[in-house]
Every structure is written in structure tokens, then in C-alpha cells.
Amino acid sequence: MPAATPDPGAGRYAPSPSGDLHLGNLRTALLAWALARRTGRAFHLRIEDLDRVQEGAAERQLEDLAALGLDWDGEVVHQSERGEEHAAAITALGERGLVYECYCTRREILEAPSAPHAPPGAYPGTCRDLSPAEREAGRERMRQLRREPALRLRAEVGSWRVQDLWAGEVIGAVDDLVLRRGDGVVAYNLAVVVDDAAAGVDQVVRGDDLLSSAPRQAHLAALLGLAEPSYAHVPLALNTAGARLAKRDGAVTLRDRLARGESAADVVERIGDSLGLTGCRTAADVLSRWDPAGLRRRAWVVDLPS
Ligand code: GLU
Numbered sequence: 001m002p003a004a005t006p007d008p009g010a011g012r013y014a015p016s017p018s019g020d021l022h023l024g025n026l027r028t029a030l031l032a033w034a035l036a037r038r039t040g041r042a043f044h045l046r047i048e049d050l051d052r053v054q055e056g057a058a059e060r061q062l063e064d065l066a067a068l069g070l071d072w073d074g075e076v077v078h079q080s081e082r083g084e085e086h087a088a089a090i091t092a093l094g095e096r097g098l099v100y101e102c103y104c105t106r107r108e109i110l111e112a113p114s115a116p117h118a119p120p121g122a123y124p125g126t127c128r129d130l131s132p133a134e135r136e137a138g139r140e141r142m143r144q145l146r147r148e149p150a151l152r153l154r155a156e157v158g159s160w161r162v163q164d165l166w167a168g169e170v171i172g173a174v175d176d177l178v179l180r181r182g183d184g185v186v187a188y189n190l191a192v193v194v195d196d197a198a199a200g201v202d203q204v205v206r207g208d209d210l211l212s213s214a215p216r217q218a219h220l221a222a223l224l225g226l227a228e229p230s231y232a233h234v235p236l237a238l239n240t241a242g243a244r245l246a247k248r249d250g251a252v253t254l255r256d257r258l259a260r261g262e263s264a265a266d267v268v269e270r271i272g273d274s275l276g277l278t279g280c281r282t283a284a285d286v287l288s289r290w291d292p293a294g295l296r297r298r299a300w301v302v303d304l305p306s
Contacts, residue, residue, distance in 0.1 A: 007200065008039070008040045008041050008042065009039075009041045009042070009200065009201075009202035009203060010036065010041050010043065010044055010073070010199060010200045010201045010202065010203070011033070011035055011036025011039075011041050011042070011043050011201065011203040011204075011205055012036075012044040012045065012046055012196065012199065012201045012203075012204070012205075013028070013032045013033065013043075013044075013046075013065070013070075013205070014045070014046040014047075014048050014192070014195075014206070015029070015045075015048065015058075015061050016048045016049070016052050017047055017048075017052075017053050017057040017058035017061060018052040018053070018054055018057060019054050019057055019247060020057065020060055020064065020247075020253040020255060021064055021065075021254070022245055022247065022249075022252040022253050023245065023252055023253075023257075023267070023270065023271070023302055024207070024236055024237025024244075024300065024302070026064065026065075026068060026254060026267065026271065027234065027237065027274060027300065028205065028207050028234045029065055029068075029070060030068060030070065030268070030283055030286060031232075031234050031290075031295075032205035032206070032234075033070045033071075033072075033283065033287075034283070034286055034287045035203065035232060035292060036203060037287055038287060038292075039203070041202075041203060042073040042074075042200070043070075043072050043073055044072060044073060044074060044077065044199050044201065045065070045072045045077070046076070046077040046079060046195055046199070047061075047076060047079060048079045048188070048191070048192075049078055049079055049080045050079050050080055050185055050186065050188065050191060051185060060255075062076065064253075064254045064255070067254060067264045068267065068268055069264075069268065069282050069283030069284060070283055074199075077195065077199065079191055079195060082191070082194070082195055082198075083186070085194050086186040086190060087186075089193075089194045089224055090151060090179050090180060090186070090190065092224065093153065093223060093224070094151075097154065098154045098156075098223065099151050099152070099153065099154065100127060100128060100151070100154055100176075101127065101135065101138065101149035101150070101151060101152075102123075102126075102127040102149055102150040102151070102152045102176075102178070103127055103138030103139070103141055103142055103149050104127060104150075105145075108126070109123060109126070112126055118175065119158075119173035122173060122175035122176075123152065123175050123176045123177070125176060127152070128176060142182075147182040147183070148180075148182055148183070148184050150178050150180060150181055150182045151178070151179045151180040152176045152178055152179060153176055153179055153220070153223075154176060155174050155175055155176050155177070155219075157174050157219060158173065158174060159171050159172060159173055159174055159215065160172065160174050160216070160218055160219040161215065161218075162215050162218045162231055163230060163231065164211065164214070164231045164232060164233055165231065165232035165292065166232060166233065166234075166295055167208070167211060167233060167297070170214065170215065170231075171215065172211075172212050172213075172214065172216065173212075173215065173216075174215060174216050174219045175216075177189055177216055177220075189213060189216055189217055190220060192217060193220045193221045193224065193226065194226075196229060197221065197226040197227065201229060202227060202230065203230050203232070204229045204230070204231050204232070205232045205233075206233060206234065207233065208233035208234060208235055208236060209236060209244075211231075211233040214231050214233070218231075234295075235295075235296070235300060236299050236300070237299065237300045237302050238299045238300065238301050238302065239301075239302060240302075240303050242301075245302055249302070250304065251304060252302070252304070254267055265281040265282065268280055268281060268282060268283060268285070268286065269281055271286070272285065272286055272290075274300045274302075275290055275295070276294065276296075277289050
């Protein structure tokens with residue numbers, strides 16, 4: 001019998017369809033694709049459309065990624081169509097006593113004194129150990145506010161360790177994070193873990209604004225009996241004033257650049273320049289020439305000709 005070929009795993013890019021991708025997003029997507037492909041992995045796209053959806057943005061994002069020369073395997077997944085799987089994961093955690101209802105408003109959480117030794121911004125645990133009568137009162141209050149209780153993880157650890165290709169070992173806080181919000185929408189942290197695992201994703205490449213979320217997500221994966229992926233968080237793109245690149249910075253999307261007379265190849269070249277590679281005109285050039293080990297962990301300052 002021939003030996004089974006080991007599963008090569010998969011990488012992915014998972015944009016939120018809240019508008020057109022800017023140069024920083026396009027660079028992250030290109031690097032996610034290149035890292036997956038150079039390691040023989042499949043590459044998947046997932047549209048994270050649980051909220052912040054702008055009409056038509058998902059379609060434009062896919063067109064832009066294709067125009068840069070990225071290709072992907074299988075159907076594009078829409079996160080909003082995966083509600084059953086998300087709910088099943090919450091049920092599985094609940095059956096192990098790891099989920100509780102939270103009746104706090106955002107304001108109450110901000111104003112509550114934080115628990116001793118808790119990391120800043122961590123949920124103070126107000127609803128973690130309520131009596132049945134207190135829970136009934138909380139539910140009644142939610143009915144009056146026409147909200148559902150949020151569902152939170154009953155975290156049994158305070159931190160978790162992940163490995164990032166560029167940041168190295170990262171130990172980050174795990175608190176009683178929200179699994180389902182008060183408006184009934186499943187939380188990003190839960191959805192991303194369930195959806196990555198379902199697609200066989202074992203390499204998560206994304207912007208480094210999400211580095212601090214990785215320990216929580218890896219911990220959730222472990223609790224759900226799912227493999228923890230490897231991580232590679234790409235430094236963000238900044239404008240010349242040092243703020244995170246955004247639409248208001250001018251002609252920062254592929255379409256904007258095309259309207260200025262540049263080509264997709266020019267945009268790829270610009271991204272290649274940011275990696276210290278001159279003269280890359282196609283995604284395939286970046287794939288063959290980019291050495292991930294050499295990525296500088298500094299942000300990319302995008303200085304565009306006006
Ligand atoms: N949808 C998230 C974003 O566009 C990325 C989530 C992820 O890659 O885990 O910022």
C-alpha cells in the first residue's frame with residue numbers, strides 16, 4: 001500500500017467586507033498567499049461578514065486579490081453561513097460548564113472595578129458566579145432592554161502561549177471572553193477558531209493588530225479539541241504621520257491606484273519594495289523572491305506620490 005501523503009495544511013486570508021482593501025491589507029493578503037504557497041499549503045479565502053458589511057465590498061475584494069495575481073482553493077467561505085457550526089461549538093463548551101450568561105452593559109463593564117491581577121480591559125467577572133435568583137433578575141433586565149444575555153467563556157486559565165513566525169513566543173491574556181454577543185451575533189474570536197479549523201487552516205497570517213488576540217483564540221481551539229495553528233502577524237501599514245493607514249489617507253486602494261494611472265503590477269512592485277525586493281511585477285515574483293525570515297518587524301510607512 002502506498003504511504004499516505006501527509007496533509008500539507010492550509011493558509012488563508014479572511015477580510016471583513018467593510019470596504020475596499022487598502023495597500024496594507026493587500027500586502028498582508030499577498031504575504032498570506034506567498035507563505036502558504038511556498039510551504040506547499042492550500043490557500044483559502046473567507047469573508048468575515050458577521051457585521052460591518054458594505055454592499056458589494058466582498059465581491060470587489062475578491063476581484064482585487066485576483067487582479068494582484070492571487071489564487072485560492074475551493075469555494076470562498078462566507079462566515080455568516082456558518083451559524084450552525086458556531087452554535088455547536090458554543091453548545092459543546094456549555095456542556096462542559098464553560099459558558100455563562102452575562103447581563104452587563106458595556107458601560108457597566110467599563111465602570112466596574114477590575115479584579116485583582118486581571119489584565120487591563122479584562123472582563124471583571126461580574127456575572128460569573130451569580131445565584132439562580134440573580135440570573136433570573138438578569139434575564140428579566142435583558143427582556144426589558146430587548147437584548148439577549150451575552151454568552152461568555154468561563155476561562156480556567158489567565159494566559160496562553162502561542163508561537164509567531166516573527167514575534168516569536170507570545171504569552172497573552174485569556175479572560176472570560178464573549179462567545180456570543182448581546183445582539184445574538186457570534187463573537188469574532190469564536191467564529192475565527194471554528195472556521196479556520198473546519199477549513200484545515202494551520203497557518204494564520206494577518207495584520208499584527210490581531211497578535212494580542214492570538215493567545216485567546218489558540219486557547220479556545222485547545223478547549224474545543226482543535227489543533228492550534230501557527231501564526232504570522234504582518235506589521236501594519238501606516239501613513240506618513242504614523243497613524244494606521246486608512247481610506248482618508250487618499251488613493252490607498254488598488255482601484256484608487258488604477259484610477260491614478262498605475263497598473264496592478266505597479267502596486268505589486270510597491271508591495272515588493274516594502275519587503276526590500278525591487279522589481280517584483282507579479283505575485284509569483286514575490287513568491288519566488290521573498291524570504292519570510294528577513295521580514296522587518298517595523299510597520300510599513302506608505303508614502304504615496306500625490
Ligand atoms: N476579518 C479580520 C480583519 O479583516 C481578520 C481576521 C483574521 O484574519 O483572523 O481584520
